[in-house]
Amino acid sequence: MTPPAFALLAIAAAGIAMPASAQHDAHHEHPAQPDASAPPVADPHAHHGNAMPAPASQPQSPSPFPAPTPAERAAAFPADLEGMDMRAHMDDNPLVAVFRGDRLEHGDGDALGWDLRAGVGRNFDKLWLRSEGERRDGRLEHARTELSWSRATGPWWDRTIGLRHDAGSGGVARDWAAIGVQGLAPYKFEFEATGYVGTAGRLAARVEGEYEILLTNRLILQPKLEANFYSRDDEDNRLGKGLSDASFGLRLRYEFSPRFAPYVGHVWTRCFGDTADLVEAAGHEAGEHGWVAGVRFWF
C-alpha cells in the first residue's frame, strides 16, 4: 500500500471513531439508569423488545422478607447513581483495527500482485480501505482502490457502500460509486458482489468467491474465483462490455500461524468478448496462466 493510502486510512479511521462513539452515546440515553424512584414497570422507552413485563401476573402470598429500610434503599440506590456507567469497565462494542494481506505475491514475468486491506470498526460497522492490483516489469498494470463502509445486515452478511478508483499505466483513471454485499455463504464460501456506477453512466460489477479446503489444519488449499463485468466498452482501458475478464486461482498455504502463511499457487486469467479483442489487438494474450508465490498475513 502506498503512503498516501495509509494517510487516507488514518483520516478515515479518525472519521469512523467519531460517529461510532456518537452512536454509542445515543444508545445510552435511554437504557441503564432511569430514575431510581420510578415504579418498577417496563420502561415505555424500551426499543428492543426486551423490556420485562409488568410483574405479578399471578397473585402471590406476601413476601416473607422484611421491607428494606430507608437506609438500605439509600445505600442500594445512591443519589449519584446517574453518574455510574459500566462501559468504562466493560466494552461490548470494542473498536478493532486490522491490516490484512490476503495476497502479496510474486508471479511470472516479474509481476507483483497484491490484495491488501485495512479495516477499523466495531461489532457491526467497519470502514475498509482496500487496494488490489498488479505491477509488472516495474510498471503499474492496474490498481483498484476501494474505500467502503460495511454494515452487518444479518448474521452472515454485510452491506457495503463505497468509492472505487481504478488506475493503470496507459489507461484512463475511472472513479465509481459502489454498493455491494459480502459475507459467508452457506457451506462457508466467502462471497463478495459489488455493483458500481461510474462517470458518464458507466456501470460495472464484480464478484469474488473463495473457499478453504483443509488438507490439514495448517496446510490449506484455497480456490478463488473473480469476475468483472462492464455495461459498455471502454477502449481506453481495453475493457469490453459484458463479462470482461475472470480469474481463477488455486493457492496452497502453510499457516505457521493464522496470522502468517506463505503460499504457492497457480492462477488462470482470461478475457472475454470485446475485452479479449481489445487486448489481443494491443498485442497481448487474451488468456494466460502462471505460478505465484507469496504470503498471506494479518496483524
Add this chain to the structure above:
Amino acid sequence: MDRFSRRRFVAGLAGVPALGLAGQLPAASMIHNRHYAKLNIQTDVRQQPVGSDYALSVGALPVNYTGRPANAVAINGGIPGPLLRWRQGQTVTLRVANRLGVDTSIHWHGILLPSNMDGVPGLSFHGIRPGEAFAYKFTLKQAGTYWYHAHSSLQEAKGVYGAIVIEPDRPDPAAADRDYVLLLSDWSDEDPHAIVRKLKIQSDYYNRHKRTVGDFIRDARRDGLGATLNDRGMWGRMRMSPTDLADVNGLTYTFLVNGTTPAGNWTGLFKRGERVRLRFINGSAMTYFDVRIPGLEMTVVAADGQPVHPVSIDEFRIGVAETLDVVVTPMEDQPYTVFAQATDRSGYARATLAPRIGLEAPVPALDPRPILTMADMGHGDHAGHDMSGHAMKMDASEAPRSTQPAAVSTHDHEAMNHGGMDHAAMDHAAMGHATPGHAAMDHSMHGAGDSTAAMVSHPASETGNPAVDMQTMTPSRALDDPGIGLRGNGRRVLAYADLKSDFDDPDPREPSRTVELHLTGNMERYVWGFDGIRFSEAEPIRLNHGERMRIVLVNDTMMEHPIHLHGLWSDLEDESGAFHLRKHTISVPPGHVRSYRVSADAIGRWAYHCHMLLHMELGMFREVRVE
C-alpha cells in the same frame, strides 16, 4: 513477588490511615503463599486464621508460568490472592487498595451482601481508582466455599482472584481431617484484550482441530459417502464447526491449580485413611474442566457453597465460577493425581494428593476430543447422543422430529432451503416469532416431567439479528446429561440431576411470573448477548422486592454458558418444576433449557451475566434491578 514486600505493603497502608485498618491484617494474608507456593504445598484451610479485617492490594506482578516473562495483576502479590477464611455470622471488613494505573474492583462471588458492597463498578459502586482504596463491609449470612475476583476490564483473567471459605456457625457435617482449596484457573501470557481482538478478527483463531480432507475420507469410509456429505453439508449450511469446543484454549492457556502449573504440581498431603475435603473452585476466564482423581471415589458434599445430599462419583465437570466440595478417603499410602482436563482436551491442570512431599502419580492421557453433534445443540435427534440416561428418556411422545440430524435455523433462508428435512418447514413464522410476549411463558411447560421441551419459541429480537447466528429448536430440559465428551466414558460422571440441595425449598411460594431469556451469540462476529441484545443496549430486568419469580434460560448457541446472578440465589428447578438445587452460577449447556427460581430478597442493581469472561465483556450481561 518481592516487589510487594511486607515493607512496601505496610507502607502503602499507612498512606491511607483514615480507615484505621492498618495492623489488623491477619498474618496469613500477608505472607500469603509466598513461602508455600515455592514448595507448591498449601496449608490446610484450617491453618489459616479466621479473619475479620483484611487489607488487600491489587497491583502489577511479573510472572513466568510458561518460560517467558509476562505481566499479571495480583492481589497482595500472589496468584491466587490470599485465602479469606471467615465465619458465618461475622461482619468482615476488607480494605482494597488499587496499586494499578487503571481502575479496579473486587466482587465477592456468591456472597449475599448489600448491593453497594458487591463490587461491580458502574453498577453497584464507582470502582476503585488508581491510588485509592475502598472499604467493603458486610455480614456473612452463609457458609461454604466461594471466591472473589476483579470485575473490571478483564483483570480477573490476569490473576485477580482468590478463594473464600466461610466456616458454618454450627458443626459442619462435611468436616474432614484435611481441608484444601483447589482453585483452577487458566493463565495466558497474552493480554485478555489481545485475545478479544484476535477473536474479533478471526473467531476460529484458537481452533486448530477443524475437520480436514483426511477426516472426510475417514468418515466416508466409516459412515458412507452420503452420510458424510450430509453431515458436512449441515455444518456448512450453519457455517459452524463441530470442533468449536472452546473459544480460547490450551494454545494460549496454561492451566493452574492454586496458581501452580502442571509441572509445578501443587501437592496436598494426607495420611492413609484420612477424610480429605477438597474445595474445587473454577476461577478460570474461559475454561470448563472435567475433574477426576484416578483411584479415588469422590463424595460431593456441597455445590456453590451450599450443602447437597452426598453423592459418590468418579468425575465432574465444573463450569467457570462454580464451586464444588468433595470428600475423598485415600486408603493407600500412595500419591493420587488430581486431573482437571479442559473440556476441549487442549490441556489440563494437575495437582497431587500425596502421603509425603515429592511423590507423583501417573498423569492420565487427555481424553479424545469430542465432536459436537446437531443433537448437542438441540436440533432434533437426541437419541443419537449415546447411552446417557437423558437420551433414553426421549421417545415418540416428543414433538415431531426427524430421525436424521435435523435442519437448523440460521436466520438465513437459503440455508433452510437446503435442509429438505422435517424441521425446515418449521421456520421462523411457525416458531412463534410473531408472538411478542415471549417472556410470559406458559406455566404448563413445567409440568409432567417431560424432559424434552417441544419446539421453543424465540424472541422477536433474535430474528434477522446480526448478533444471533443460531437458534435451538428442540432443547432438552434434562438435568442428567453429563455433558459433551463425558457421556458413556465408563466413569460415574456428576450431572446437575445428581446434585440435590440438602434442605427444603427456602421459599416455597409458587413463582409469580416467568422471565424467559435466550443466550445468544454470533461466533463469527464474536458478539454475545441475551435475546440478541448486548448489555449496553439493553434494559434492566426489573424485580419487585419480595417476589419469588422464575427465570428460564434457553441456550441458542453451541457453547455452554455459566450464568451468574449476583446478590440473589438461583434455585434450580428439576424437570417437573420442583426446587432442586441452590446455586449462584447455573451452567446451561448447548441444546438445553434451565429453569430456576429467584427470591428478590435484596434490593439494588445486580449484575447478571455469563461467567465466560469474554462473553460477559462482549455483551452477555444484564442488570437485574430489585426495587
